[in-house]
Amino acid sequence: MQEPGMKKTEEILKTALFFFFALIVFFCAAAPENSASYFDKATKGRQIVRSMELPETFDFSYTEQQMVKPQTWLSDSLFYAMSYVTGIKFMFVPVFLLYALFFLVLFATVYRRQQKKYVSIVMPLCLFGAFLILPKLNSSGTAAGVFFTAYFIYVMELRPIPKKLWYYVSLPAAAVIWANTSSTSLLAPVIMAIYGLFFLLQIKENTEKKYLYNIYIYLFSLLTVCGAVLFLPGDLNSHLSFIREIFTGGFHRGFNYAGNAIIYYILLYLFIAMTAALVIFDTRENSDSGRNSEFMKDVVLFIIFLGLAVTDAEYIPYLLAVAVPVSAYYLYLAFRWEVVMPRQWTESSLQRVKLPVYGLMLFFSLFVLMSYSTSASKEAYYPRAAAKYIAAEGVPANLYNEPKWGSFLAYNLYPAVRPFISYDEKTAAEAKEIESGSEALDTYMDGYSLNSFLIKKDSAALMSALFERGYMAAYFDDEVVLLVNPAKTDNYYRHVYPHNPKNFYDKKNPGAAIQEMEMILETRPSEDAVIELSRLYEDAGRDNAIDFLQDSLERYPWKEKIKKELGKLFYKDGDYENALETWGMSAWTDKEIYSMARDARKMMKRAE
Incomplete structure (x- = not known):
């Protein structure tokens, strides 16, 4: 029993x-x-x-x-x-x-x-x-x-x-x-x-x-x-x-x-x-x-x-x-x-x-x-905003993209756009060669008539290789950048270069670059756009950049990157107290900010 x-x-x-x-x-x-x-x-x-x-x-x-x-x-x-x-x-x-x-x-x-x-x-x-x-x-x-x-x-x-x-x-x-x-x-x-x-x-x-x-x-x-x-x-x-x-x-x-x-x-x-x-x-x-x-x-x-x-x-x-x-x-x-x-x-x-x-x-x-x-709980990342832009504005054929995004882009853009989809080991190997930015890139660009690239912003090798080949940015946000062949379309940024490893904007024409960035921020706002525009303002005067970032903290939902950038400006300006207050917990969790925050505390102690 x-x-x-x-x-x-x-x-x-x-x-x-x-x-x-x-x-x-x-x-x-x-x-x-x-x-x-x-x-x-x-x-x-x-x-x-x-x-x-x-x-x-x-x-x-x-x-x-x-x-x-x-x-x-x-x-x-x-x-x-x-x-x-x-x-x-x-x-x-x-x-x-x-x-x-x-x-x-x-x-x-x-x-x-x-x-x-x-x-x-x-x-x-x-x-x-x-x-x-x-x-x-x-x-x-x-x-x-x-x-x-x-x-x-x-x-x-x-x-x-x-x-x-x-x-x-x-x-x-x-x-x-x-x-x-x-x-x-x-x-x-x-x-x-x-x-x-x-x-x-x-x-x-x-x-x-x-x-x-x-x-x-x-x-x-x-x-x-x-x-x-x-x-x-x-x-x-x-x-x-x-x-x-x-x-x-x-x-x-x-x-x-x-x-x-x-x-x-x-x-x-x-x-x-x-x-x-x-x-x-x-x-x-x-x-x-x-x-x-x-x-x-x-x-x-x-x-x-x-x-x-x-x-x-x-x-x-x-x-x-x-x-x-x-x-x-x-x-x-x-x-x-x-x-x-x-x-x-x-x-x-x-x-x-x-x-x-x-x-x-x-x-x-x-x-x-x-x-x-x-x-x-971790939602798969897909470039949804970039897909909306491509659907509205179009891109020159064909479009190379991160392999993991292929089915998503086909679902949202086909038949207007035919993206890269890796079906087998051969195409997977091709993707690795393209991402490396090697000389084989030209072979694939000619063979597949590639004129557009939607890639992550951390794809430094490929972005640099495309910049050298004269490609221009048509869209970017915090995660991705869309690069196009300017010979195939007129729809791209003239004075902003998010794929340039050295200069983000046209140094010869900063006024036009500022106007273009302001337009980008108005139509397709992102945290990176705020930060890059603040750096353009900083070149003209740090106070303008500080005022702009403080205003951005009120206007936009993103906070963390903007806070870090604003804290850096306070730090450069010698306003260590405001820098530490702005950084908040980032002063302990971010390696770069932690080092700057430690120096700021030392400076404040010396000033006492």
């Missing part, structure tokens, strides 16, 4: 664990690194919906035409439709619902296979696998494919009996959606074929349980699923390319062991090793009779999906969707036959184990939750 107090504590811990895990999944869907794939899917879906046909290629970027995958047209279109309703900023909400549904199916499979027994004991291993799946999920087709993989396995575990008829009837419909949302739908008949062999072996091992398997229900589902996968969306070449890519596309593609990524792969290999060890440790001599076929089915499934995962990192979540229920099941068997049965544990004995296990899982989940929530 369970003590009422312990039972209540267990329920509280279960509820807290469920709540924490739901929050982790939510923050994973809201992670800023997902936004690039959101923009990519929405852009493709918009072109499909607006043209009312499936194009042969997508030409969003000047780098190359991207081949259209017919099997993902539905997910692209649905994604665009949802983004039209929710806005691209809130697309993480439907993505979260898909993630949540996937984990619900995954844990339902674990629950079903173990016949509701000892679930608490295997839950730490399940959470370990779930946390490995989360970083690999995204909205570009992986989530849909992994969900349907888990769903097919769940339904096949139910056995084809009349009572479960509607589950099997749902498989053809699921296959239709899978075939139009992911390139991995060929896995559906593979999974069903493996389970079909398992059913036959089960009938052979236990003829008295033949009534548990209705071969007609199974064959109906298998044939209709094969039809849905092979003839929808009517492109057999996509399935052939999927097979060709697996067997001839190379080995270990997409694996990256640089930086913190190596920690992920160490944990992944540990989980795979644990799964293999649990399967090998399967105590078949002590377990229920007639389980040889189930053992073979699990081994074949695990090996096939392990083979997929080692060829391409894209298939890691597919492997984990298979491995989590398998590892949990064999841990359940080991615990049952090696611990519970020999020691004759009762429910109260298990209760003493459950509470520490739940406590440990809660602690670990809280740690993971803090990590994901911190990541999700």
